[in-house]
Amino acid sequence: MIKSAVTVAxxxxxxxxxxxxxxxxxxxxxxxxxxxxxxxxxxxxxANAIDPEELSYSLNMHKLELAAVGTGAGKVIHGLTLTDPNPEIRKKAISFISEMISFGAKFNAPAIIGSMQGNVLPGNDRELTLSWLAEGLEILGEKASAEGVFLIYEPLNRYETNLFNTLESGASFLEKLETQNVKLLADLFHMNIEEADIAKSILENGKYIGHIHFADSNRQPIGMGHTEMESVAEAIKSINYEGFISAEAFPFPDPDAASIQTMHAFKKYFENC
Structure with missing residues (x-):
């Protein structure tokens, strides 16, 4: 079953x-x-920003699930990434994400590694940097497995990372890991920038996809940009995707209108799926 989700910051x-x-x-x-x-x-x-018992009560009251938890605050607030040349910072990054994994696992929700993957910094060796990323994903993938959930790795566009920008490159990297518990996030906004054919990429890498971000070419809600969603939706259905399609989009023109537009688009493409 394909399920809908909306983001909350x-x-x-x-x-x-x-x-x-x-x-x-x-x-x-x-x-x-x-x-x-x-x-x-x-x-x-x-991971301590919300009391789990209170969140559980509220989710149950509103008949909602926790689709996933983002880890980006680790970088935005603390400057932590899995590829920092400083081993102490990498250790803190792993610890931060590990705690988020445990928090999400209480609700059977995976954690997402997006901005916390970092970059190959100027003057640093790419292969060495990727070895740090692999080390972090190995540890965190197994941590997630022990908690009963999977881990999500998100290829970002070239303006946000120089590690992996496409589903294919991300999948090739995951193939080399010992852990089998890391899946990819197919973010339609990033894919609009990097993929030659979004639908084809989804079809070719479908077995790796564990989460989808639902946003148009301009990162506004689907239907407000130029992404050709018909073929993309058919590809998502063709890989028998069973997970959340989550609106990580700008609240344009405002949160209420954006959420209404998102649900309209979700129903248009995925109702009864």
Whole structure:
């Protein structure tokens, strides 16, 4: 079953970005429930930002699931990445993500590694940097496995990372890992920049996809840019994807309108899937 989710940002230090709802979690969940979303994807400052019991109560009350948890605050707030040349920073990055994995696992939700993957910094060796990334993913993939969930790695566009920008390059890297518990995030916004053919890439790398971000070419809600969604939706259905399609999009023109547009698009392409 393909399920819908909407993103909620709860990081006080961040005032803008591709998240539909902001700050008020209860209000966001009420609106998500009223619009018919199946779940929410959370972006929090750390693993201790929300009391798990309170979150569980609220999710149950609003008949929602936790789709995934983002880890980007680790970089945005603390400057942590898995590929920092400083081994102490890499260790702290692994610890931060590990705690997020444990938090999400309480709700059977995976953690997403996006910006915390980092970059090959100027003057650094690419292969050495990738070995640091592999080391982190090996540790965290097994941590997630022990917690009963999988880990999500997100190829980002070239303006955000110089590690892996396409599903194919990400999949090739995951193939070399010993852990089998890391899946890819297919973010339609990043794919619009990097993939020659979004639908073809999804079809060819479908077995690796564990999560999908639903955003148009301009990172506004689907239907407000120029992404050709018909073929993309057919590809997603063709790989028998069973997971969340989550709106990581700008709240344009405002959160309410963006969430309504997102649900309209989800129903158009994935209703009854």
């Amino acid at each position: 709860l990081v006080p230090q961040i005032k803008s970005g591709p998240w539909i709802f902001w700050e008020n979690l209860e209000q966001a969940m009420a609106k998500a429930e009223n619009l018919g979303f199946d779940g929410i994807e959370l972006f929090t400052a750390d």
